[in-house]
Amino acid sequence: MLVLITFAFLLLAGGAGCFLYRLFRGPSVADRVIALDGFLMTVTCGIMVEVTREESVTSLDTVLVVAVAAFVGTGVLARYVERRADESEGA
Numbered sequence: 613m614l615v616l617i618t619f620a621f622l623l624l625a626g627g628a629g630c631f632l633y634r635l636f637r638g639p640s641v642a643d644r645v646i647a648l649d650g651f652l653m654t655v656t657c658g659i660m661v662e663v664t665r666e667e668s669v670t671s672l673d674t675v676l677v678v679a680v681a682a683f684v685g686t687g688v689l690a691r692y693v694e695r696r697a698d699e700s701e702g703a
Contacts, residue, residue: 620661628654641696645689652682 631654634647659675 614665617661617665621658624654624658624661628658641689642693645686645693648689649682649686652678652685656682 628651631647631651635644635651638644656675656678659671659678663669663671663675
């Protein structure tokens with residue numbers, strides 16, 4: 613079981629690295645919003661793998677907070693991108 617958990621962490625770390633690359637490199641704000649959302653979901657999955665490894669439920673509150681923050685943040689940033697696109701069309 614430890615081998616599977618280690619493999620899961622390696623895959624999640626690779627995915628998080630790819631999302632961070634896209635987050636910092638852009639090129640557009642929409643790409644960065646999607647990368648941030650993907651990174652936060654990868655962190656959430658990493659916490660869940662850690663909960664499985666520890667066989668404890670103490671970190672489930674953290675998972676809930678990260679997931680809700682990611683959802684709300686993505687909604688707010690998507691709204692920002694939409695308004696920014698509307699302003700550029702009207703100009």
